[in-house]
Amino acid sequence: MNKYAIYLNSRRCIGCHGCELHCKTNKGLPVGPFLCEISHEPLKSVKGVPKTEFAFRSCRHCEDPFCVPVCPTGAMQKREDGIVFVEQEKCIGCMACAGACPWGIPQYNSESNKAVKCDYCMDRIDAGLKPACVTKCTTHALKLVTMQEL
Amino acid sequence: MRKSVWSMCGMCTVRCPIRVEVEDGAVKWIEGNQHLLKGALCAKGSAGPALVADQERPRQPLIRKGGRGAGRWEPVSWEFALDYVADKIRGIKERYGAQAILASSRGGPFQDVVKAFTHALGSPNYSNHDSSCGRNVHHASLSLFGLGRKGFIYDIKNARHLVLFGRNILASLRPAEVNQVMDMLDNGGRMTYVDVRQTLTGIKADNFFQVRPGTDYALALALIHELIKARAYDAGFVERYTTGFAELSAFVENCSAEWAAKECGVKEKNIHELVAQIGEDRPRVIFHPGWMLSRYRDSFYASRALNCLNALMGNIEIEGGLIFAKGPGDYGKKGVRSLADLSPKLTIPRADGVGEEYKHFEKGPGLFHLFYKAMATGKPYPIKGVICVRHDPFTCFPDPAAQKEALDNCDLLVSVDTHYSEFGWYSDVILPEATYLERDSMIAVQKGLKPRLIKRNKAIEPQSDTACLCTIIKGLARRLGLDEYFPFNNLQELWAWQLEPTGLGLQDFEQKGFVELAEKPVLFDREKLDGKFKTPSGKIEFSSQKLSECGFPSWKPYESPERPPKGQFRLVFGRSPIHAHGHTINNPLLNEMMPENSLWINSKAASRIGVNDGDMVDVSSGPVTSTVRARVTDFIHPEAVYTVHGFGRQIPLQTRAYHAGMSDQKLMVGQLQNMDPVGGGLNLCETFVSVRRSSKNPQRKVEL
Ligand code: SF4
Ligand code: SF4
Ligand code: SF4
Numbered sequence: 001m002n003k004y005a006i007y008l009n010s011r012r013c014i015g016c017h018g019c020e021l022h023c024k025t026n027k028g029l030p031v032g033p034f035l036c037e038i039s040h041e042p043l044k045s046v047k048g049v050p051k052t053e054f055a056f057r058s059c060r061h062c063e064d065p066f067c068v069p070v071c072p073t074g075a076m077q078k079r080e081d082g083i084v085f086v087e088q089e090k091c092i093g094c095m096a097c098a099g100a101c102p103w104g105i106p107q108y109n110s111e112s113n114k115a116v117k118c119d120y121c122m123d124r125i126d127a128g129l130k131p132a133c134v135t136k137c138t139t140h141a142l143k144l145v146t147m148q149e150l
Numbered sequence: 151m152r153k154s155v156w157s158m159c160g161m162c163t164v165r166c167p168i169r170v171e172v173e174d175g176a177v178k179w180i181e182g183n184q185h186l187l188k189g190a191l192c193a194k195g196s197a198g199p200a201l202v203a204d205q206e207r208p209r210q211p212l213i214r215k216g217g218r219g220a221g222r223w224e225p226v227s228w229e230f231a232l233d234y235v236a237d238k239i240r241g242i243k244e245r246y247g248a249q250a251i252l253a254s255s256r257g258g259p260f261q262d263v264v265k266a267f268t269h270a271l272g273s274p275n276y277s278n279h280d281s282s283c284g285r286n287v288h289h290a291s292l293s294l295f296g297l298g299r300k301g302f303i304y305d306i307k308n309a310r311h312l313v314l315f316g317r318n319i320l321a322s323l324r325p326a327e328v329n330q331v332m333d334m335l336d337n338g339g340r341m342t343y344v345d346v347r348q349t350l351t352g353i354k355a356d357n358f359f360q361v362r363p364g365t366d367y368a369l370a371l372a373l374i375h376e377l378i379k380a381r382a383y384d385a386g387f388v389e390r391y392t393t394g395f396a397e398l399s400a401f402v403e404n405c406s407a408e409w410a411a412k413e414c415g416v417k418e419k420n421i422h423e424l425v426a427q428i429g430e431d432r433p434r435v436i437f438h439p440g441w442m443l444s445r446y447r448d449s450f451y452a453s454r455a456l457n458c459l460n461a462l463m464g465n466i467e468i469e470g471g472l473i474f475a476k477g478p479g480d481y482g483k484k485g486v487r488s489l490a491d492l493s494p495k496l497t498i499p500r501a502d503g504v505g506e507e508y509k510h511f512e513k514g515p516g517l518f519h520l521f522y523k524a525m526a527t528g529k530p531y532p533i534k535g536v537i538c539v540r541h542d543p544f545t546c547f548p549d550p551a552a553q554k555e556a557l558d559n560c561d562l563l564v565s566v567d568t569h570y571s572e573f574g575w576y577s578d579v580i581l582p583e584a585t586y587l588e589r590d591s592m593i594a595v596q597k598g599l600k601p602r603l604i605k606r607n608k609a610i611e612p613q614s615d616t617a618c619l620c621t622i623i624k625g626l627a628r629r630l631g632l633d634e635y636f637p638f639n640n641l642q643e644l645w646a647w648q649l650e651p652t653g654l655g656l657q658d659f660e661q662k663g664f665v666e667l668a669e670k671p672v673l674f675d676r677e678k679l680d681g682k683f684k685t686p687s688g689k690i691e692f693s694s695q696k697l698s699e700c701g702f703p704s705w706k707p708y709e710s711p712e713r714p715p716k717g718q719f720r721l722v723f724g725r726s727p728i729h730a731h732g733h734t735i736n737n738p739l740l741n742e743m744m745p746e747n748s749l750w751i752n753s754k755a756a757s758r759i760g761v762n763d764g765d766m767v768d769v770s771s772g773p774v775t776s777t778v779r780a781r782v783t784d785f786i787h788p789e790a791v792y793t794v795h796g797f798g799r800q801i802p803l804q805t806r807a808y809h810a811g812m813s814d815q816k817l818m819v820g821q822l823q824n825m826d827p828v829g830g831g832l833n834l835c836e837t838f839v840s841v842r843r844s845s846k847n848p849q850r851k852v853e854l
Contacts, residue, residue, distance in 0.1 A: 049356070
């Protein structure tokens with residue numbers, strides 16, 4: 001079973017897109033790939049105030065991922081705790097994973113010529129820390145939840 | 151091995167406390183200081199390493215070779231550049247006197263060294279960008295409370311209601327403050343937002359007033375009127391600590407909700423509802439008096455009215471209100487030494503006329519735009535040398551073309567900055583400052599509930615031939631025989647000298663990155679606030695003695711703002727959370743997130759001129775035209791068009807930012823001296839522009 005999920009308290013999110021860059025810079029990514037995304041619906045009037053809610057999107061870490069079996073080198077893997085990640089050494093950058101994923105989650109890193117995707121910052125999790133986006137969210141609107149809590 | 155360094159962010163002037171992790175001489179991680187920000191940082195804060203790596207910034211001192219602005223530079227050594235600048239300063243000093251030198255820097259804790267240098271030279275002409283930013287708010291606050299705008303901190307977290315007039319607090323953001331706002335909302339606090347358009351802040355508000363541009367003052371006056379009428383104010387506090395309440399009541403006599411509703415184009419019912427809510431929520435209601443409020447010709451009075459509302463609430467020195475910012479002295483502690491205290495006290499008048507012609511303005515940094523008059527006319531005396539430190543007047547102030555004309559009377563223009571500023575590109579010498587991750591800075595005092603000392607430490611060595619500000623100034627001072635005013639050879643010595651009176655040492659900063667000067671926050675006794683208001687009467691002056699002595703009213707009779715002529719719009723501007731004005735537009739990562747701005751235009755107004763969402767439009771004013779993409783939306787007032795400030799840069803070496811988007815200030819033709827005569831701020835939203843569908847929209851598809 002998947003152990004982790006990232007939850008956005010959209011009441012608290014201010015749409016500053018900080019998380020997207022916190023993620024990118026933690027992974028040292030160049031211009032191009034984004035591993036998470038903040039978006040919102042068009043504004044709608046609620047009691048006279050134009051409002052919208054923000055949504056946070058990154059990899060779903062599917063129970064049964066599409067990207068893992070298509071990977072020709074076994075670089076794309078799913079861990080015990082459910083995290084789907086790319087083992088960089090094995091990746092050849094063929095991007096079959098991105099084609100198989102219905103949401104096109106894996107991205108191409110033009111500097112390393114390999115696939116890159118959200119892995120819940122597993123190196124940080126393994127070190128007892130929180131993912132980059134959660135740690136540095138401007139308003140502490142993002143939380144890493146472990147499934148039992150839900 | 152990873153090394154951890156406490157420091158301060160420098161991507162914008164909020165200067166958040168940060169912790170940086172470094173490995174093999176490279177920055178690997180930056181987070182907000184856990185003790186103060188619990189890790190939080192904005193997008194810009196994460197983009198620091200991209201600034202360090204950016205090849206499109208000056209990486210060595212440069213001296214101009216061709217004409218000004220031609221972009222031909224000769225890279226030189228620091229020795230050569232500093233000799234060159236010192237020689238020029240010496241020449242100007244001999245010919246015109248030291249007062250012919252003007253130096254300007256960003257305000258805040260690091261201005262000390264620049265101010266000290268200016269005064270040590272013998273010039274009173276130290277300035278900053280504030281006449282295009284917070285001067286109106288500052289002067290309004292002084293006229294009412296006798297304290298400047300930083301004299302209070304806003305305890306937003308504990309407030310029940312936060313009222314914002316155009317203060318887009320969640321987008322033009324300070325992470326610590328943003329968290330206070332969100333905490334307040336989480337605790338059931340209410341927020342009211344007033345603006346000409348909907349914003350990231352407004353979408354979180356309980357009440358939203360989309361007002362006609364330039365009518366904020368009317369709405370503020372109506373709130374005063376209705377709150378007094380409903381007796382929804384703290385009569386005891388008003389009686390005890392204010393003067394001029396009767397005059398204020400008389401002044402707002404005719405400013406009813408009904409009147410303001412018409413004037414602002416909002417519903418009268420909504421104003422009454424807001425008044426009722428304020429009645430419920432007071433005294434813990436904060437009326438934000440504005441941050442950047444150099445906008446309309448009555449912005450000074452609008453800010454003053456908002457602070458009058460704070461006084462009516464009696465929200466001074468209470469939880470959830472305006473709390474006196476406490477310095478080290480308030481806790482019986484000594485602050486750090488300042489270099490400016492060493493330099494000689496000067497009696498020569500300022501060239502901007504502040505203190506002479508303009509007695510009602512606080513001397514402090516004066517008003518930068520007024521120096522252009524001195525340059526152009528030679529009166530009261532000539533200005534011949536301009537040094538701008540991390541301040542880009544061409545981006546801050548209106549009409550760069552007019553600024554250039556005045557600057558052409560100068561013999562020396564120097565830019566000290568981490569990136570090419572538009573001013574720097576036009577200047578004679580660029581002295582490249584190391585980025586904030588590569589430089590140490592002076593120890594700063596931060597006033598607040600609990601005052602603290604904080605320090606920026608360089609995380610990595612400079613990756614290019616750049617230097618920190620203190621070293622640059624020291625280098626110039628040594629060459630000009632001003633060594634005695636700068637008693638240090640390196641930052642270690644400067645810190646030790648600054649800290650001496652405090653009894654603290656550098657080791658005291660190691661644990662948290664700052665030193666707190668108070669254990670527990672203490673509020674002054676609210677029964678004994680006498681003497682805390684530094685006005686002539688010692689009270690909060692609804693009727694200001696100082697203003698009337700200088701021949702100005704304490705409240706200006708309201709004048710309805712002009713409507714734009716047909717086919718024209720009032721140009722307003724603001725900030726996005728991604729960029730810090732012009733400083734970050736060329737940062738590769740921030741540029742990727744927001745490569746250009748757009749022109750917000752009201753849907754109905756757009757359809758009248760045949761503009762669709764996404765069309766390219768030509769925006770023009772006088773001889774200047776910018777072409778930019780239109781963003782057609784219902785959520786802006788039909789009289790206004792809006793854009794994000796800082797774009798439309800014209801520095802060819804900044805390939806990402808070059809001509810990307812439009813620049814509002816270049817369209818403010820003839821507005822350089824359009825100043826609020828009472829507040830001293832520029833009226834930056836008093837320009838009308840024409841908007842047309844551009845011929846750059848493709849009509850045909852010609853492929854081969
Ligand atoms: S968990 Fe890590 S990789 Fe995933 S979106 Fe957040 S920061 Fe990016
Ligand atoms: S950093 Fe936090 S507040 Fe900002 S957009 Fe991301 S989730 Fe929202
Ligand atoms: S607000 Fe953002 S850019 Fe400004 S100092 Fe803080 S983290 Fe840095």
